[in-house]
Every structure is written in C-alpha cells, then in structure tokens.
Amino acid sequence: MNQLKKYILVNLAITLTLSILSFSIIYNYDKSSEEMNMMRSMSLHQQQIEALIDDAMGTVETLATVIDVAPDDQAILSSMKRIKERDVRYKNIYIVNDEGQVILSSNNRIMGSAEHPYAFYRQHADTHQIAINFNTEELSGIDDIYVSKLMTYKDQPVAVVTEMDINTTMAAIDAIQEARTVELADLNNNIIFKSSLNIEERIRKTALLQNVDWKLTIISPRHLVVESFEKSFILFLLLTLIVALIQLFRNVYERQKEKLHLIEEINAQKKELIGMLAANTAHEIKNPLTSVRGFVELLELKYDREGKNPHFSIVMKEIDRITDIVGQFLLLGKPTELNNEPTDVVAVVKHTLNFMKYDFDVHQMRLVSSYRHPELYTMMSADQLKQVLINILQNAKEAIPEERNGIIDIKVQLQDDIIITIRDNGVGISEHELKRLFEPFYTTKIAGTGLGLPVTRNMIELAGGKLDVLSTVNVGTTFIIRLPLIQS
Structure with a gap:
C-alpha cells in the first residue's frame, strides 16, 4: 500500500x-x-x-x-x-x-x-x-x-x-x-x-x-490564460496516462528482472549443488569402479582366456558407460581447466564429419556441408570441439524418424564470430521442451542421461562462445554455435 x-x-x-x-x-x-x-x-x-x-x-x-x-x-x-x-x-x-x-x-x-x-x-x-x-x-x-x-x-x-x-x-x-x-x-x-x-x-x-x-x-x-489552461489540462491528462504507463512498465520490468535474477540464483545454487554432489561422490564411485574393473579383468583371465563368455565384455562395456557418465557429471558440475589452444574450426568440422559419415550412411541419412573460408581459428581444444559436434550431430541423427529421408546441413561461416550452423529435418522440439533443453538430467530419451547438451553448452561457454537453438515441430531443429575468431 x-x-x-x-x-x-x-x-x-x-x-x-x-x-x-x-x-x-x-x-x-x-x-x-x-x-x-x-x-x-x-x-x-x-x-x-x-x-x-x-x-x-x-x-x-x-x-x-x-x-x-x-x-x-x-x-x-x-x-x-x-x-x-x-x-x-x-x-x-x-x-x-x-x-x-x-x-x-x-x-x-x-x-x-x-x-x-x-x-x-x-x-x-x-x-x-x-x-x-x-x-x-x-x-x-x-x-x-x-x-x-x-x-x-x-x-x-x-x-x-x-x-x-x-x-x-x-x-x-x-x-x-x-x-x-x-x-x-x-x-x-x-x-x-x-x-x-x-x-x-x-x-x-x-x-x-x-x-x-x-x-x-x-x-x-x-482569454489566453483560459485557453492555455485548457490545452495544458488535456496535456496533463495525457502525461498522467503516459507516466502511469511508464511506471507500470517499469514496475513490471523490475519484477521480471527480480524474477530472472531469482531464477539465475536458483540455477547457480543448483549447479553448485551438482558440483558439490559430483565432487563428493566422484571418488566414491570411480575408486570402487576401478577396483571392480580390475577384478573383472582378473576373473576374465582366470575363467575365460579364450573369450567365449560374452558376459565379461558386457560387464566391461557397462563399467565404461558408468565411467563416461561420471566424467560428464564432473564436467557439468565443476568443469576442470580446459587446455584451450588455437584450433582450425573448419578442419575439426571436416574431420568429425568424416568420422561420423559411416554411421550416417548406415542410417541412410545425407550430410551436406559448406565452408566459406578454408581456415577459421578459435581458442578451444580440438578434442572438446569434436565432442561438441559429435553430441549435436548425434542428437540430430536421433531426431530424424527412420521413414524420413534424413538431411543434416552443416555450414561454417564468418560474421563477427565463427558461426557453425547444424540443421536437421527431424521431428523438432516443442516450445515446452525447448525451455528445458539445457537443464541437467532432463531428457526425453529412454536411455538418455540428460547431460549431453548441458555439457556441450558448458564446453562452448568455457571457450568464450554461445550455443543457440531454433526449432519448429515436424519441420526440424537448428543448432547455432558462435565461437570467437582469433588470428591464426
């Protein structure tokens, strides 16, 4: 009041x-x-x-x-x-x-x-x-x-x-x-x-x-006094309305700003909690996991030297999967120091597409790529950039139904920054899902962890870049990666 x-x-x-x-x-x-x-x-x-x-x-x-x-x-x-x-x-x-x-x-x-x-x-x-x-x-x-x-x-x-x-x-x-x-x-x-x-x-x-x-x-x-008063009274009413609207918009803006600030604080606390959880549990998971892996290898040497029992390989794959999840979990919560170095983005994109070409050919999907510059350098680990591209391309592949002629278009161009655009013609992402796309552990996949895209965005932001997503349901999704340009 x-x-x-x-x-x-x-x-x-x-x-x-x-x-x-x-x-x-x-x-x-x-x-x-x-x-x-x-x-x-x-x-x-x-x-x-x-x-x-x-x-x-x-x-x-x-x-x-x-x-x-x-x-x-x-x-x-x-x-x-x-x-x-x-x-x-x-x-x-x-x-x-x-x-x-x-x-x-x-x-x-x-x-x-x-x-x-x-x-x-x-x-x-x-x-x-x-x-x-x-x-x-x-x-x-x-x-x-x-x-x-x-x-x-x-x-x-x-x-x-x-x-x-x-x-x-x-x-x-x-x-x-x-x-x-x-x-x-x-x-x-x-x-x-x-x-x-x-x-x-x-x-x-x-x-x-x-x-x-x-x-x-x-x-x-x-009677100029009366005339001027009449004009200024009309102006007074207009000014009252305008100032009231400005104050209303300012009030709404301040409340929205406070709301966004609160959301940012909650997200920061959430991320900090994840980091603390990752730090506290990493050794508790990884150390016993190393011991388990060692004992499984010993058991395999003792009871299955010829490799006839498939159960040992299944156990080893699952242990590797757990190790990978824990690694992503650690990177999301408290990312380690990345060894950033000058990297040719065009070369990494080409290498990654060659690496994944066989998998796309098997699923009868077509990769279309274009490069407007032969070389574009950014300060980011080549392995990290490759992992980012693999995560996004893998999501694009999984978003395209089998009955659809899948096309994934990759463009590398230069504006003020290096722009990598990856567009698919998959099922798209709804507006509700788009808002939660980068939330840790949020996934719509049965076997997904919900860590791939949050980790991907973390890697890009650590390199000084930005990741944006545009999507239309039943039309497709476009991922836009922006990375700062450096001189080679």
Missing part, C-alpha cells in the same frame, strides 16, 4: 511539474503569436488609412493647382466632377468661402449652402495649409472626414474640401479582423470609428498614424 502511494505521489509530482511547464510554454507562445498577428494587421491597416488620407491630400493639392490655372468656374467644376466619379471614396468635393458658403461643388444640391463655418475647415491646418477635420458633435457617430486646402480664389480666402466617408474603409478593415475589434480615434480620444462588435477586452495594441494625429487600436478578446 505504501509503495502504491509512493507511485501515485511521484506520478502526480511529475505530471504537475510538466503541466505547469507546458502551460507556461503554451501561454507565452500563444500570447506572442496573437500579439504578432495583431501587429501585422495593425501595420497593414495603418498603411490603408494613411494611403486614404494621402490620396485626399493629393486631391485637394491637385484641385488647388487647377483653380489657379483654370480659365473659368466651369473648368473647375468639370475637374471636381471627374475626380469624384473616378474615386468613389469621395462623397463631395467643393469650395467654401470665408463665410462657410459653398460656391462651387461636384454636387449641385449643396450649392449656396453652408455645411460648416469657415473656421471649421481652418482648424488643425499644417504648414502646407492642409487641414483634416471631422465633426465631433455628430450624435449618430462620425461618418465624414473633411480634408481641406486653404488658398485664395478671386482675391477671397477659400477652402478646397474633399468630404470622405471614413466608415466604408473602416468597415472593410473591421470585417477582416473577425473576432477582433478596430478603433480609430484622434489624440484627444475622440472616436472616429469603432467596431459594432461588443467584446471583452483582453489584449490591446495601438499605433500612431504618420500623416495625421490619429491612432489606430486593435483589441483581441482571446
């Missing part, structure tokens, strides 16, 4: 730390991205508005020039009407005298009327006598912007005026912004244009226009 609480607290601490870090990263990234987009839009719309004002200022300058050189009022009116028809942004173009009365206009209906006093057009005039004004007293909001040029016409002070509908341009800008709102005001905070969309202000960016004392503001309603 304490271990479970520890895992939960560790997982929670890791996921909270990562979630807080991810929230900070997401928030700062979203904020920077939103501000960058706002500034990019600001720059674009600032240029649009400034272009509109510049065009209007250019128009009144052009009209002022036309007025100076025009031969009569008709030529001036023609220029006014032509400019208005060419640019739909202008509502009216006209000239007012010092009393505010319209004396010439592109719209005949306002001729003689007084839209604003002359002083209205003069306010905010710059050094070029150009003024930009709007009526702050309009109750329904500011619709029109007046760009005027002060000059003298027929020896009277006049103002050449272009009246523009600012809302058309600003509404187009506002539409582009979608969720954001746009606000245009002068430096006294008199609102020229404001989006109709009512939003809660979260982020505000403002820029001053270059050619007029106005400021453009873009407002974003994005």
Whole structure:
C-alpha cells in the first residue's frame, strides 16, 4: 500500500511539474503569436488609412493647382466632377468661402449652402495649409472626414474640401479582423470609428498614424490564460496516462528482472549443488569402479582366456558407460581447466564429419556441408570441439524418424564470430521442451542421461562462445554455435 502511494505521489509530482511547464510554454507562445498577428494587421491597416488620407491630400493639392490655372468656374467644376466619379471614396468635393458658403461643388444640391463655418475647415491646418477635420458633435457617430486646402480664389480666402466617408474603409478593415475589434480615434480620444462588435477586452495594441494625429487600436478578446489552461489540462491528462504507463512498465520490468535474477540464483545454487554432489561422490564411485574393473579383468583371465563368455565384455562395456557418465557429471558440475589452444574450426568440422559419415550412411541419412573460408581459428581444444559436434550431430541423427529421408546441413561461416550452423529435418522440439533443453538430467530419451547438451553448452561457454537453438515441430531443429575468431 505504501509503495502504491509512493507511485501515485511521484506520478502526480511529475505530471504537475510538466503541466505547469507546458502551460507556461503554451501561454507565452500563444500570447506572442496573437500579439504578432495583431501587429501585422495593425501595420497593414495603418498603411490603408494613411494611403486614404494621402490620396485626399493629393486631391485637394491637385484641385488647388487647377483653380489657379483654370480659365473659368466651369473648368473647375468639370475637374471636381471627374475626380469624384473616378474615386468613389469621395462623397463631395467643393469650395467654401470665408463665410462657410459653398460656391462651387461636384454636387449641385449643396450649392449656396453652408455645411460648416469657415473656421471649421481652418482648424488643425499644417504648414502646407492642409487641414483634416471631422465633426465631433455628430450624435449618430462620425461618418465624414473633411480634408481641406486653404488658398485664395478671386482675391477671397477659400477652402478646397474633399468630404470622405471614413466608415466604408473602416468597415472593410473591421470585417477582416473577425473576432477582433478596430478603433480609430484622434489624440484627444475622440472616436472616429469603432467596431459594432461588443467584446471583452483582453489584449490591446495601438499605433500612431504618420500623416495625421490619429491612432489606430486593435483589441483581441482571446482569454489566453483560459485557453492555455485548457490545452495544458488535456496535456496533463495525457502525461498522467503516459507516466502511469511508464511506471507500470517499469514496475513490471523490475519484477521480471527480480524474477530472472531469482531464477539465475536458483540455477547457480543448483549447479553448485551438482558440483558439490559430483565432487563428493566422484571418488566414491570411480575408486570402487576401478577396483571392480580390475577384478573383472582378473576373473576374465582366470575363467575365460579364450573369450567365449560374452558376459565379461558386457560387464566391461557397462563399467565404461558408468565411467563416461561420471566424467560428464564432473564436467557439468565443476568443469576442470580446459587446455584451450588455437584450433582450425573448419578442419575439426571436416574431420568429425568424416568420422561420423559411416554411421550416417548406415542410417541412410545425407550430410551436406559448406565452408566459406578454408581456415577459421578459435581458442578451444580440438578434442572438446569434436565432442561438441559429435553430441549435436548425434542428437540430430536421433531426431530424424527412420521413414524420413534424413538431411543434416552443416555450414561454417564468418560474421563477427565463427558461426557453425547444424540443421536437421527431424521431428523438432516443442516450445515446452525447448525451455528445458539445457537443464541437467532432463531428457526425453529412454536411455538418455540428460547431460549431453548441458555439457556441450558448458564446453562452448568455457571457450568464450554461445550455443543457440531454433526449432519448429515436424519441420526440424537448428543448432547455432558462435565461437570467437582469433588470428591464426
């Protein structure tokens, strides 16, 4: 229970730390991205508005020039009407005298009327006598912007005026912004244009226009804290799941590791027990066995000099068999020092196959061998290597049923190590038997001791090699011997 609480607290601490870090990263990234987009839009719309004002200022300058050189009022009116028809942004173009009365206009209906006093057009005039004004007293909001040029016409002070509908341009800008709102005001905070969309202000960016004392503001309603929290909460859930899975896999891995370690300890203790048993019993078996063999030889000399009694030879064979088993038992439990020496693996394999060829021919089995290199040397006793090959080949022979055309394929090749592959087409080994194949005394043969393959693997490992087995039931078995390569 304490271990479970520890895992939960560790997982929670890791996921909270990562979630807080991810929230900070997401928030700062979203904020920077939103501000960058706002500034990019600001720059674009600032240029649009400034272009509109510049065009209007250019128009009144052009009209002022036309007025100076025009031969009569008709030529001036023609220029006014032509400019208005060419640019739909202008509502009216006209000239007012010092009393505010319209004396010439592109719209005949306002001729003689007084839209604003002359002083209205003069306010905010710059050094070029150009003024930009709007009526702050309009109750329904500011619709029109007046760009005027002060000059003298027929020896009277006049103002050449272009009246523009600012809302058309600003509404187009506002539409582009979608969720954001746009606000245009002068430096006294008199609102020229404001989006109709009512939003809660979260982020505000403002820029001053270059050619007029106005400021453009873009407002974003994005609640970045909430958005970032939502994203990081989803990430928190994912991280919780991932960390929990990692901890689960780690726990399973640790338990499996402990289990394997326990199995290794048990096997080591088992092997040590076998070694102790072999050491304690070897002399108790071999010494009396030597005496028995000696007495049997004496009895044979006394009672069967001519060798007619087969029982003496049977007893001698069985004594030799017991001696061989005890020798294997000793080698398995406490292997003696092996006299390793540089050995040509290819030569030993060829010699062993020649040695066993007659036995395979008798059982009508075919040996197929291939060698990719003429010589390959390893540090292992030639006798030990020969014994290893005989044990594996003998097992391969016994695994092939009599009714099957037996084929045993032996290959010697070089990768990083020397690889000896021995493949048969016998009955194969089941998965259960494969797991216990190298256990001492485990055998499926009636007359087997269960020591041949464990001893074989011991010999290979003592030479610094490795023995692997692959098998498929009713298809065959492959033994793979890996031995370290040395220079001859």
